[in-house]
Structures are given as C-alpha cells and as structure tokens.
Amino acid sequence: MPVSNQTQQLRVDDFNHYLHPFSDMLSINNKGARIIVKGDGCYIWDSENNKIFDAMSGLWCVNLGYGQKSLIDAATEQLNTLAFYNSFFQTANTPAIELSKAIASVAPDGFNRVFFTNSGSEANDTMIRMVRRYWDIKGQSSKKIIISRWNAYHGSTMGGASLSGMKYMHEQGDLPIPGIVHIAQPYQLENGLPNETETDFALRAANWLEEKILELGAQNVAAFVGEPVQGAGGVIIPPSGYWLRIQEICKKYDILLVADEVICGFGRLGYWFASQHPHININPDLIIIAKGLTSGYIPMGGVIVHDKVSEVLVHQGGDFNHGFTYSGHPVAANVGVATIKYIKEQKLLQHLQQNIIPYFATKFAQLNNHPLVGDAQSIGLVAGLVLYQDKQQKKHFAKDLHVDNICREFCFNNGVVMRGVGNRMIIAPPLVMNQTQVDEIISKIVLSLDNLFDSLKVKGIV
Numbered sequence: 001m002p003v004s005n006q007t008q009q010l011r012v013d014d015f016n017h018y019l020h021p022f023s024d025m026l027s028i029n030n031k032g033a034r035i036i037v038k039g040d041g042c043y044i045w046d047s048e049n050n051k052i053f054d055a056m057s058g059l060w061c062v063n064l065g066y067g068q069k070s071l072i073d074a075a076t077e078q079l080n081t082l083a084f085y086n087s088f089f090q091t092a093n094t095p096a097i098e099l100s101k102a103i104a105s106v107a108p109d110g111f112n113r114v115f116f117t118n119s120g121s122e123a124n125d126t127m128i129r130m131v132r133r134y135w136d137i138k139g140q141s142s143k144k145i146i147i148s149r150w151n152a153y154h155g156s157t158m159g160g161a162s163l164s165g166m167k168y169m170h171e172q173g174d175l176p177i178p179g180i181v182h183i184a185q186p187y188q189l190e191n192g193l194p195n196e197t198e199t200d201f202a203l204r205a206a207n208w209l210e211e212k213i214l215e216l217g218a219q220n221v222a223a224f225v226g227e228p229v230q231g232a233g234g235v236i237i238p239p240s241g242y243w244l245r246i247q248e249i250c251k252k253y254d255i256l257l258v259a260d261e262v263i264c265g266f267g268r269l270g271y272w273f274a275s276q277h278p279h280i281n282i283n284p285d286l287i288i289i290a291k292g293l294t295s296g297y298i299p300m301g302g303v304i305v306h307d308k309v310s311e312v313l314v315h316q317g318g319d320f321n322h323g324f325t326y327s328g329h330p331v332a333a334n335v336g337v338a339t340i341k342y343i344k345e346q347k348l349l350q351h352l353q354q355n356i357i358p359y360f361a362t363k364f365a366q367l368n369n370h371p372l373v374g375d376a377q378s379i380g381l382v383a384g385l386v387l388y389q390d391k392q393q394k395k396h397f398a399k400d401l402h403v404d405n406i407c408r409e410f411c412f413n414n415g416v417v418m419r420g421v422g423n424r425m426i427i428a429p430p431l432v433m434n435q436t437q438v439d440e441i442i443s444k445i446v447l448s449l450d451n452l453f454d455s456l457k458v459k460g461i462v
C-alpha cells in the first residue's frame with residue numbers, strides 16, 4: 001500500500017539524519033521505518049494510523065501503558081517546580097529523596113539505599129565500579145572479576161556490553177573489557193543433555209559458576225551478575241533450582257550476587273522484584289533497575305544496594321568517585337515516585353497474580369497447539385516460544401531464512417508487536433492489560449503464525 005507523503009518525508013529525513021540503535025541503516029532505508037506517533041493504554045499508532053497492540057511495552061518498559069495521567073502530571077508538576085538540580089556538592093532534591101525511600105519500602109529486606117543513573121547500562125557500569133570499590137575498602141582488592149553469562153543482556157556501554165554475553169556486540173569494539181568473564185546460560189533447550197531432568201540440568205548449569213570461580217580463584221572474583229529471567233536473550237526462564245544453587249555458590253566463595261532486574265523489576269513477574277518470585281527466590285546483594293522504574297516515561301536507572309554493601313561504602317568508604325550529571329534527576333524521580341504509588345494504590349501486583357498472570361499463562365501455553373510452535377512458556381508477563389520447522393524433531397529453521405523477522409512483520413500487520421530473537425518469538429505486554437486484551441494478543445499472534453505457516457508452505461519450507 002502506498003504511504004502518505006508525510007510518512008515518506010519522515011522516512012527520508014530519518015535515513016539522512018537519524019542513526020538508529022542496533023540497526024542496519026541500509027536495510028531500514030530499503031523498507032522505510034515504521035514511525036510511531038501516538039500511544040494510549042496498551043496501544044500505539046503509526047504514522048499511517050495503524051493501531052497496534054504494544055505487546056512489548058515499548059521496549060520492556062511502558063509497564064503502566066501510555067497516557068497514564070498520574071505519571072504525566074508528576075513530570076509536568078516537577079518541570080514547573082524544579083526542572084533540574086544536581087546531587088553533587090552536598091545538595092539533593094526532594095523527588096530523588098522520596099524515590100529512594102519509596103524504592104526501599106518495596107525492595108526486599110535489607111535494601112535501603114539507591115544510586116541513580118539514567119539507564120540500565122549506566123546502572124551496570126555503576127555496579128562494576130561499586131563492587132570493586134567495596135572489595136577495595138574491605139582490603140580484598142584482588143577481587144575484581146565479574147562473572148556473567150553468554151546470551152545475557154546488561155547494556156550497551158563499555159561495561160554493559162562487556163557484561164552482556166552477545167558475541168556480535170563483543171566483536172565490535174574489542175570487548176569484553178578486562179576482568180569480565182562468561183559462563184554458559186541455563187537454557188536447557190540449547191545446553192541440556194538428552195534425557196536430562198530439569199533438576200539435574202539446573203544443578204549442572206549453576207555449577208558452571210563454581211567451576212569458573214575455582215578456575216579463576218575466588219580471591220579474584222568480585223561478583224556474579226545475572227538477569228533472573230533473561231529478556232533480550234529470548235525470554236529464557238531458568239530451570240527450577242538454578243538460582244538457589246547460584247546463591248549457595250556465591251555465599252560459599254564470598255562473591256557478591258547481583259540481580260539485573262532492569263526488565264524483571266517493578267511488577268513484570270507479578271512481584272516488586274523477580275528475586276521475590278517463588279521460582280527465583282534469592283537474596284541478592286545488589287539489584288540493577290531501570291525501565292519499569294519510570295514506566296519508560298523518562299529515562300532512569302539505578303542500583304539498589306543491600307545494607308551489607310552500602311554500610312561499608314557509606315561508613316568506611318569516604319568519597320565514591322562516580323556519578324552522572326543526571327543522577328537523581330528530579331523530573332525522572334518524580335515519575336518514579338508516581339509509578340510506585342500507582343502500583344501500590346491500584347493493588348496492581350495482587351490483581352496481576354490473581355486475575356491476569358494465570359490467565360495469560362494458560363492462553364500463551366495454548367500456542368503450543370500451533371504446528372510451528374513449541375516450548376511456549378511464560379513467567380509473570382514475559383513469554384517466549386520457539387518456532388520449529390519440524391516440531392516433533394525439534395528442528396529449527398535455517399538462520400538465513402530470518403523466520404523470526406517474517407513472523408514479526410506478520411504480527412505488526414495484524415496489529416500486535418511481538419519480537420523475534422533467532423528462533424524464538426517473545427512478548428512482554430503492559431501490566432495494565434485486561435483479560436479481553438490477553439485474548440486479543442493471543443488471537444492476533446495465532447493469526448500471524450497461520451500467515452507465517454501459509455507463506456512457508458507456499459515456498460515449500462514446511
């Protein structure tokens with residue numbers, strides 16, 4: 001269908017001036033970018049006035065949906081009152097203080113202090129500096145190495161990209177930086193042995209951490225970092241028991257445990273933090289946050305620091321020579337305060353646990369009935385499935401067919417945003433959707449899968 005002149009002009013300007021993140025600009029130019037112009041509740045509209053269900057919540061962040069008035073008011077009021085002031089040189093601002101207190105009120109026990117950043121990447125970079133500083137102060141300055149996992153995503157800065165376990169990121173820019181190493185991910189479909197039980201795999205996968213620590217020497221290891229549920233890697237839900245064993249190993253070797261809850265935090269799994277979810281159930285030492293903290297309305301991230309670490313930094317550390325102009329930005333902080341207030345006042349977590357998550361889980365799992373789909377599974381409101389060329393044999397499509405991109409395109413055209421990651425398709429819908437909207441997403445996904453099946457059949461691929 002021909003697009004409007006306005007869209008055409010925007011696409012030309014887009015290609016000539018705007019370098020997109022994680023994108024091949026030439027391939028965007030060949031097709032023309034989809035330009036999103038409006039959002040309301042769970043829906044977005046593009047410049048051609050197509051209404052689309054945003055089942056990715058922007059980029060795992062617009063948890064409270066678009067146009068949420070209390071968040072908009074919080075930003076507007078703060079812009080009028082005090083648009084900015086820094087938190088350096090013995091100053092502070094009211095919203096940043098209020099937000100850190102509000103976060104402490106919902107965080108697991110023992111988490112009472114927060115360091116603010118502008119993004120999840122900066123939060124992870126902050127974490128690297130903070131844990132190394134912690135061990136320095138404790139007189140154990142050889143403890144420097146951070147262990148992460150392959151196929152993790154922790155950001156795009158030098159530190160964040162190094163912690164991430166994406167080889168295609170490391171290839172650009174000589175990463176990882178020194179002192180960051182990776183172990184394999186707890187993804188049974190890829191790393192499991194034939195006939196291995198989930199429990200056995202959980203133990204074996206967690207023990208890769210112990211093996212790595214022994215190889216490096218515990219006296220050289222500062223921390224282990226992991227997403228409770230891997231997001232950008234394709235919604236990889238760890239096997240039951242994995243995190244418990246990881247925690248044991250960290251304790252045994254005196255290594256800090258960092259939960260990167262940039263995606264999982266602030267209700268995504270039906271709890272304030274994934275660490276509190278029965279399937280994860282850990283007591284980390286630091287929690288990395290961003291995205292849902294402000295529902296994506298204004299950039300903000302942070303590190304929530306357990307007393308075990310923060311008491312050392314505060315009472316023995318003196319200056320921590322680290323921070324950003326916008327650490328504790330008052331407008332972002334005020335939106336964060338409003339986000340937490342909304343979740344509390346609406347009793348959103350109870351509502352999700354009782355009415356939405358179980359319903360969504362059942363409906364999403366029904367996608368397993370589709371001839372192309374296997375391993376459709378969710379936890380909280382993140383979900384992923386595998387596209388199989390031959391479901392019985394668990395045979396994947398050849399990579400160069402880019403079946404995930406074709407599927408994503410059908411989804412877009414049928415009015416739902418779904419992401420492709422290799423052979424996996426994933427969603428993370430807004431926490432404010434209702435059951436009717438769950439049905440809407442699922443039926444649009446089924447239609448798109450049918451379209452995909454038909455198109456592959458015509459080509460003789462299935």
Ligand code: PXG
Pocket residue numbers: 059118119120121122124153154155156160227231232233260261262263290291301
């Ligand atoms: N940690 C996790 C677990 C993330 O998911 C970051 C850190 C970095 O946050 P910032 O705010 O610096 O982007 C993220 C970000 C994707 C995708 O393709 C995911 C993210 C970012 C961009 C793309 O799913 N997650």
